[in-house]
Amino acid sequence: MLRYVGETSATIWCETDRSCTVTILGRSTPTFSVHGHHYALVVVRDLEPCSVVDYEVELDGVTCWPPTDWPFPSSCIRTLGGDGPTRILFGSCRAAAPHEPPYSLEPGRDPRQRGVDAFRAHGVRMRDQAIDDWPDLMVFLGDQVYADDPSPGVRRLMRRRRRRGRETAPADIAANFEEYAALYCESWTPDVERWMFSVLPSTMIFDDHDVIDDWNISRRWVDEIRETPWWEQHIIAALVSYWIYQHAGNLSPDRLDDEAMLAELTAAGDGAPVLSEWARRSEEFTPVPGGYPFSYVRDLGDTRLIVIDSRNGRDLDPGRRRMVGVDEWEWICDQARGADGHLVLATSLPIFVPGGVHGLQQWNERLCDGAWGRGAARASEWLRRALDLEDWPAFGRSFTDVIDLLTELTSRERGCDSITVIAGDIHFSYVAEVDVRGDSTTRVHQVVSSPIRNALRLRERLVLRFAVSRVGRAIGSWLERRVDRDVRTARWELTDGPLFNNGMGQLTFDGPTADLELERASADSDGAATLSTTIAKRLTG
Known part of the structure; x- marks a missing residue:
């Protein structure tokens, strides 16, 4: 997997079936192991800016990638540094299932139906595209992955392990590293x-589903789940696998060097103790x-592009809840202030939710904090979990922090060319234009x-169409006023959507x-995955 690419460096992630030395473009690194699995993250430096370099993967000197008779274009690294447009492909919520009926059919009465995989559809199209038309980055x-809604194949594995009495976790939740x-x-090897x-x-x-539904939704939720006998093993497996499969590749070579985790794992050979202790500390202080x-x-x-952790770094203490801790938020603000051209803020959870959903979440947070007494707080905690009331408006202080940051950025004499928030989670797509009443001409959107x-x-x-309707919006506004939360320094309106289909978005920045x-x-008439445009618009000017 090609992960980080800059102007002169790149990282490529590999999983192998045994301990070995991985070599790519003359750069070699030994694998490290975790619970019998073997991994390497190869850092390639001294590349030429704005270049295209084909690469192969060697294991102990033997070329193992690409496979023989591979029917796809060569694997390559396209370094940054050119004058052409920058394309960012993005999306969220990808359930794994076979790419055939009934799984590939549009959702209906059969719970196996997931629809066509938009990520795969992009790959099918890319195979026939010119390389200059490919996205530059996927976000x-x-x-x-859905640790609490696994694919059919993984579900069978989990059931076999449960029958053998090896795990105490619920039958439909990944219990350990092997299952993760x-x-x-x-999900990733078709x-x-x-x-x-x-x-x-x-x-x-x-x-949340990378770990478990409602992960870190409230302090009470955290306290309750830590009492279960299976949680510690589950959360350690979730965080260890996340670092290996997702997070390490997010980091630039310089940040990898600064953190030194990769070097420590490679030196140790067996990385399980190192990563498990790191995960235990991370969960303990979450x-x-x-x-x-x-x-x-x-x-x-x-x-x-600033990618914001809106799950693991929360402050959940009632009365001072924040989506992101104070120190990390200040770092995010500093990075945003350093943007000169286009700024993209990426968060798994939407900041600007439509219709009455905003007011409902603001109202619910106040009740959970005790505004109407203990009985209402208990009922509101149940409602919070039942309706997944955990977007940015459910963390009122952090929502205000975002508005303050956007107001600052749009009030500068030389503002950004554009500011775009990209988000996922809620299983429908939309575009909102945001007015934070800054003084510059910078336009702000959330997609x-x-x-x-x-x-x-x-x-x-x-249900969601009602929530975003005029009636739903009126109800949400009424609920906000009931808890004195109707003071807004920003306004936003949906300009497109909501759309409820499987899909992905692409941002293109050109000057x-x-x-x-x-x-x-x-699916086309032959059942092949295909794509069609639902929204196309300019976000600037």
């Missing part, structure tokens, strides 16, 4: 996906600020693209202009 905004590794393997990962750099951030910061930044020419493959069924769609395209995944 996965959460739920890359199986989730990633099934041929189209495997090739796509080998040619497109990718960044990722977790959401959600108290000061733990490991999972947020990170990538620069693509004059476009700055939600969800799901890649996990479309809602009709009943769930009807001072920014364009958006959302595409829907479906």
Whole structure:
């Protein structure tokens, strides 16, 4: 998997079936092992800016990638540094399932139906495209795997292990590292996906289903789940596998050097004790600020992408809840202030939610904090979990922090060319234009693209359509006023959507202009995955 790519360096992630030395473009590194699995992250430096370099993967001197008779274009690294447009492909919520009926059919009464995988559809199209038309980066905004809704193959593995009495975790939740590794393997190794990962750099951030539904939704939730006998093993496996499969590749070579975790794992050979202790400390101090910061930044020419951890770094103490701890938020603000061209803020959870959902979440947080007494607080905690009331408005202080940051950025004499928030999680897509009443001409948008493959069924769609309707909005506003939360320094309106299909979005930045395209995944008459445009618009000017 090609992960980080800059102007002169890149990282390539590999999983092998045994301990060995991995060599790519003359750079070699030994693997490290975790619970019988073997990994390497190869750092390639001294590349030429704005170049295209084909690569192969050697294991102990034997070429093992690409496979013989591979029917796809060569794996390559395209370094940054050119004057052409920058394209960022993004989306969230990708459930793993076979790419055949009934799994590939649009969701109906059969729970196996997931629809067409938009990520795979992009790979099918890319195979026939000119390389200059490919995206420059893929951003996965959460739920890359569903640890609590596994694919059919992994579900069978889990059931076999439960019958043998090896695990105490619930039957439908990944219990250990072996089961997490199986989730990633099934999701990422089909041929189209495997090739796509080998040619497109990718960044990722977790959401709740990468760990478990409602992860860190409240302090009470954390206290309750820590009392279960299976939680410690589960969360350690979740965080260890996340660092290996997702997070290490998010980091630049310089940050990898600064953190020194990769070097420590490679030196140790057996990385399980090192990563398990790191995960235990990370979970122990979650959600108290000061733990490991999972947020990170990538620069693509004059476009700055800041990926925000909105799950693991929360402060959940009632009365002072924050989506992101104070120190990490200040780091995010500093990175945003350094953006000169286009700024993209990526978060798994939407900041600007439509209709009455905003007011409902603000009202619910106040009641959970005790505004109407203990009885209402208990009922509101139940409602919070039942309705997944955990977007940014459910963390009122952090929502205000975002507005303050956007107001500051749009009040500068020389503002950004554009500011775009990209998000996922909620299983429908939309575009909102945001007015934070700054003084510059910088336009602010939020684009939600969800799901890649996990479309809602009709009943769930009807509920959400009501929530975003005028009636739903009026109810939400009334609830806000009931708890004195109706003071807003920003306004936002949906300009497009909601859309409930599987799909992905793409941002294109070319000089001072920014364009958006959302595409829907479906099957053609032969059953092949295809894409069609649902929204196309300019975000600047």
